[in-house]
Amino acid sequence: xxxxxxxxxxxxxxxxxxxxxxxxxxxxxxxxxxxxxxxxxxxxxxxxxxxxxxxxxxxxxxxxxxxxxxxxxxxxxxxxxxxxxxxxxxxxxxxxxxxxxxxxxxxxxxxxxxxxxxxxxxxxxxxxxxxxxxxxxxxxxxxxxxxxxxxxxxxxxxxxxxxxxxxxxxxxxxxxxxxxxxxxxxxxxxxxxxxxxxxxxxxxxxxxxxxxxxxxxxxxxxxxxxxxxxxxxxxxxxxxxxxxxxxxxxxxxxxxxxxxxxxxxxxxxxxxxxxxxxxxxxxxxxxxxxxxxxxxxxxxxxxxxxxxxxxxxxxxxxxxxxxxxxxxxxxxxxxxxxxxxxxxxxxxxxxxxxxxxxxxxxxxxxxxxxxxxxxxxxxxxxxxxxxxxxxxxxxxxxxxxxxxxxxxxxxxxxxxxx
Numbered sequence: 172x173x174x175x176x177x178x179x180x181x182x183x184x185x186x187x188x189x190x191x192x193x194x195x196x197x198x199x200x201x202x203x204x205x206x207x208x209x210x211x212x213x214x215x216x217x218x219x220x221x222x223x224x225x226x227x228x229x230x231x232x233x234x235x236x237x238x239x240x241x242x243x244x245x246x247x248x249x250x251x252x253x254x255x256x257x258x259x260x261x262x263x264x265x266x267x268x269x270x271x272x273x274x275x276x277x278x279x280x281x282x283x284x285x286x287x288x289x290x291x292x293x294x295x296x297x298x299x300x301x302x303x304x305x306x307x308x309x310x311x312x313x314x315x316x317x318x319x320x321x322x323x324x325x326x327x328x329x330x331x332x333x334x335x336x337x338x339x340x341x342x343x344x345x346x347x348x349x350x351x352x353x354x355x356x357x358x359x360x361x362x363x364x365x366x367x368x369x370x371x372x373x374x375x376x377x378x379x380x381x382x383x384x385x386x387x388x389x390x391x392x393x394x395x396x397x398x399x400x401x402x403x404x405x406x407x408x409x410x411x412x413x414x415x416x417x418x419x420x421x422x423x424x425x426x427x428x429x430x431x432x433x434x435x436x437x438x439x440x441x442x443x444x445x446x447x448x449x450x451x452x453x454x455x456x457x458x459x460x461x462x463x464x465x466x467x468x469x470x471x472x473x474x475x476x477x478x479x480x481x482x483x484x485x486x487x488x489x490x491x492x493x494x495x496x497x498x499x500x501x502x503x504x505x506x507x508x509x510x511x512x513x514x515x516x517x518x519x520x521x522x523x524x525x526x527x528x529x530x531x532x533x534x535x536x537x538x539x540x541x542x543x544x545x546x547x548x549x550x551x552x553x554x555x556x557x558x559x560x561x562x563x564x565x566x567x568x569x570x571x572x573x574x575x576x577x578x579x580x581x582x583x584x585x586x587x588x589x
Contacts, residue, residue, distance in 0.1 A: 172197075172231040174223055176242040179213075186213040188393070190223060192371070197234040199372065206393060207365040214395040218429060221245040224273060225425055226389035228253050229260060229382055230371055232271050240274040247277035249392075252424040259421065260381060263414035291321035291362065291394070292402035292435075293387055295329070296346060296459030296472065298483065299404035302444035303435045305451065307402070308357065317400055322359050324350065325390065327366040328383065329462045341469045349457040349472070349499075356454065364390060384417035388425040388432055395429045405437040411519035442486055442526045449490035455497050458483075468501050475502030478513050482523060485539060489530035510542045514549045521550035 173193040180187045188206040204227075214222070220243045231239045250273060261268040292307070294300040304319055311318040326343050347363065354361055368386055369378055384403065391401040403422045407415050422432040436444065448455065460483045461473035473480050484494040484505055495503045515521040524546050531540050555561050 172227060172234075172236045172238070173240045174227060174242060177216075177219055177223070181210060184210055186210045188213075188219060192227070194234070194236065195238075196236050199234065202371050204368045204371065205366060206368070206390070208393055209362055209364075212362060212394045212397050214393055214429075217244055217246060218392045218395045220275070221249050221427075222389040222392035224250065224275065225253055225392065226368060226386050228257060228271075228273060229385055232257060232260070232266050232268060233377065233381070234372075237270065238272045238274055244276040244278070245273075246427050246429075248427045249425060250275070250277055252426070255424050256385065256421050259418075264381060286397075286399055286429075288316035288399045289321070289397055290317045290319050290400040290402070291323055291398045292319045293404065294322035294324055294350075296350070296457045297404070298441060298444050298448065298458075298460060298486075299406060299436055301448045301455075301458065302439070303402050303404040304357070304359075305448055306436070319402065320358075320360060321362050321398060322350075322354065323362045323364060323390070323394070323401070325364045325366060327364075328369055328386075330464055331370065339464050339467075342464055342467055342472070345470060346457065346459055346472060353454055353457050362394065364393075366390070379416055380414065381416055384415075384421045384434075385425070387417070388422050391430050391432055398430070400431045400433065402433045402435045405434055407437065407519055408440050409437045410440070411517075411522060413517060413519055440526060441523050442489065442530075445483070445486040446490040449487065449492050452492055452496070455492075456499060458497055458499050471501035472499040473501065475500035476506055476509060481505060481510055481513070485527050485531070485543070486523075488534070488536065488539070489527050505539065507538065507542060510539075511545060513542075513546050514553070515546060518550075518554070521547060521554075 172195060175191040175193065178189045180189075186208050188208065190204045192202045192204060194201060204223075213219075220241055224239065224241055224245050228239050253273065254268075257266070257268045257271065260266060292300065292303055294304060300322075304322065307317070307319045324347065330339050330343050330346070347361070350361055353359075369383075387403050391398070391403075394401070403417055405419075406417055407413055409419075412418075417434060419434045419437055422434045426432045439447075457472070459472040461467060461475075461477060461480050463474045463477045466474040466477070473483075475484075480500060480502075484500065487494045487497075488505075494500055515524065524543050527543055528540055531543070559565065
């Protein structure tokens with residue numbers, strides 16, 4: 172992939188960075204990536220180019236490109252970090268990173284002057300980002316250099332945005348409107364960013380499971396004119412360190428002398444986080460966890476019926492909050508029929524349901540614990556089959572031991588969330 176020189180267009184409020192991409196081996200049409208950023212935050216040329224190296228190296232490797240060629244110098248320390256992360260991704264997903272090169276000048280680099288510390292955090296309105304912000308503000312005094320003063324909200328990730336296709340602007344507007352009071356109450360500044368980078372190719376699995384942590388890290392570099400430390404809220408916890416788009420093995424390695432990146436919150440489970448943010452029930456109106464954006468009616472932030480919405484509602488109930496009082500779910504209550512149909516696709520997801528049993532049993536909510544036990548049983552059966560712990564699996568192991576080649580070791584696809 173060849174990255175052409177960024178084009179920068181400024182006005183009083185925003186700076187638009189557009190970059191033309193040329194694929195060399197992949198038969199995909201050439202693309203233009205766009206970032207729209209508040210003018211005061213935009214970084215220097217080297218930081219912009221380093222951001223592009225972080226964001227585009229994995230898609231190039233994923234699509235079989237031999238190289239990523241960049242037009243201006245990038246930071247050599249970050250380059251080392253990118254190569255580490257690509258090796259980590261290759262260990263997880265089988266890429267041939269040793270045949271992939273990043274071509275850019277790393278010598279003509281002026282070390283930047285030390286800036287006053289200022290910390291920010293990505294904030295989608297989800298449980299993880301709420302927790303990161305509230306934990307930070309309750310543990311760090313006002314004058315602490317790592318106290319979060321800016322939240323970064325990106326239009327173009329789960330709320331899609333493409334060039335000439337504005338996406339779900341109503342959902343974006345509803346979200347930013349609810350953020351206003353929340354930010355005022357917490358003395359926060361909002362940095363609104365628009366980008367179409369996710370839509371280089373629309374593959375939601377690649378985005379979530381492999382790429383989005385690198386894109387968040389790259390956007391951090393674009394803001395390095397003002398921010399020095401940026402928190403990226405964790406998804407998985409340390410007890411379930413599955414391969415995922417954000418990871419303690421990704422973001423921290425992409426830091427340099429200008430930007431320090433923190434993978435924050437992996438030391439707590441999701442239910443831990445919900446119980447913590449439940450201390451501020453009046454501030455949860457901007458809670459936005461749903462990724463089924465096409466199913467969300469105007470005036471709401473969550474569809475209220477998908478797997479993630481149902482699971483979050485259960486976590487809120489287990490934490491002593493009636494989800495209907497928040498007002499951001501378009502469908503009230505718990506649809507028990509839908510709950511019965513859920514099949515976990517990962518051990519981490521199954522563990523989130525298992526963690527709900529004790530607090531819901533303490534509330535005598537057998538109407539909820541019975542379907543949750545069914546969900547866990549589905550995972551156990553599927554996991555036993557996958558790991559050949561069933562009678563059939565043990566028989567296959569015995570046959571494989573003697574025949575050496577048949578039947579092959581199973582590698583089934585994960586069950587999909589219904």
